[in-house]
Each structure stands twice: as structure tokens, then as C-alpha cells.
Amino acid sequence: MTSPSEDASPPIGDGDRDTAVRRLQDAYTQGVISHEELDDRLQQALTATVHSELASALASLPEEHPGTTSTIAAAGGRIRRRGAWRVPRVLKVASAYGTVRLDLSRAIVEHPVVDIELRLGTGGARITVPRDAVVDVEGLQTGWKDLRYRAPRHARPGGPKIRISGTMGFGRLRIRHAWR
Known part of the structure; x- marks a missing residue:
């Protein structure tokens, strides 16, 4: 027993x-x-x-594939991803101070939904999303400066959904859609 x-x-x-x-x-x-x-x-x-x-x-849900979460962390300096890089399902970005530049315009986005979780102290961040992406920033908390994002006037269907969450300390987050 x-x-x-x-x-x-x-x-x-x-x-x-x-x-x-x-x-x-x-x-x-x-x-x-x-x-x-x-x-x-x-x-x-x-x-x-x-x-x-x-x-x-969670019973009967499809299993998550290993490797669908990646973390980029730096105590200071610059974090930059651009060009043809593979975007994971969940991307965690942490920086105590410094700048973050994520360019998804030419990246390989294989998932219909991508979560970008920011944990930033001091320093700004700029994220360029694909032209047809839908951006959701409901889970983001900004401290000192406001978020700068303007949704496109003519959204095209079929793009990935980019959910941005986390916390921004003393910096501004700018999100823009790629031109092409």
C-alpha cells in the first residue's frame, strides 16, 4: 500500500x-x-x-516540439538578429542595459503564432515585423516611456501573429512593419 x-x-x-x-x-x-x-x-x-x-x-493537445523556445540574454551591449534567421515559437529576450534590434522582415517564421517575451531594464528596443503580420502588445508593460506602434491601414491576411509581452524598464519599444 x-x-x-x-x-x-x-x-x-x-x-x-x-x-x-x-x-x-x-x-x-x-x-x-x-x-x-x-x-x-x-x-x-x-x-x-x-x-x-x-x-x-492539456490532454489530447499536440505535443510541443523541443527547441521551439529560445532565449537571448545579455547583461549589456547590443542584441541584434536580422537577415534570414529562424524564429522560434517562443523567443525570450533579456537585457539589463543596452539595445535590442529584432528584424523579422526576412526571417523564417514557421509558426502561425510567435511569442516574443521581453525583459529589458535600461535601453530601447526596435522590432520590425513582416508586412502581413498581426501584432498583439496586450501583455507588455512599459515603465518610463510609451510604446510606439502604428498598425498598418491595409492589413493583409495570412501573416503570422506576433504577440509581444513582458516588461520594458527605462527605454522605448518601437514596432514597425516591413516595407516589403
Whole structure:
């Protein structure tokens, strides 16, 4: 006979819960689950206290491929990505001070939804997205300066959705769409 402590799943952290919510939102965006099923599973994930409860909320979802999350970090200096670079599903960018330049205009974007998570202290950031991209900045918190982004007048369908979240300290984030 096993004791209750041997059967119990370990408690979950905020990162586990956030990942589960993101996976559920992605599944909905990709048409894997319905709106009603998303609501039910989100409720289950947000109230889960142990891994087994969280796993049941994610049951039957496609597995995430390893290597779909990348982190770029620098204490200071410049972070720059441009040209034909492969954009991961989740890109985490952290910099204590310095500038960040991400140019996705010629990048290889294989995912319909790309999450860019910024953790920036001092210094500005500039992100150039593909011309047909849809940009979502609802999850971004700016400290000292406001975000500069103007959505295109004539959006073209079929582009990737770029979700930008995280925190900006003492710098400005500029987002623009590529010309071509």
C-alpha cells in the first residue's frame, strides 16, 4: 500500500500554469479546440494545484516540439538578429542595459503564432515585423516611456501573429512593419 504522499503530484508553479495557458490559447488559435473547450480547459488549468490536474487540462493537445523556445540574454551591449534567421515559437529576450534590434522582415517564421517575451531594464528596443503580420502588445508593460506602434491601414491576411509581452524598464519599444 502506498502512502498519500507517494501518490501526490508535485505542486505547480506560475511558469507551469503560464505555459499551459499559452498552449491552450495556441490550440484554440490553430483550430484544435473549440471556444467552449478553451473556456473549460482554461478554468481547469487556472485552478490546478498539482501537475496531474494540469496534465488533464492539456490532454489530447499536440505535443510541443523541443527547441521551439529560445532565449537571448545579455547583461549589456547590443542584441541584434536580422537577415534570414529562424524564429522560434517562443523567443525570450533579456537585457539589463543596452539595445535590442529584432528584424523579422526576412526571417523564417514557421509558426502561425510567435511569442516574443521581453525583459529589458535600461535601453530601447526596435522590432520590425513582416508586412502581413498581426501584432498583439496586450501583455507588455512599459515603465518610463510609451510604446510606439502604428498598425498598418491595409492589413493583409495570412501573416503570422506576433504577440509581444513582458516588461520594458527605462527605454522605448518601437514596432514597425516591413516595407516589403
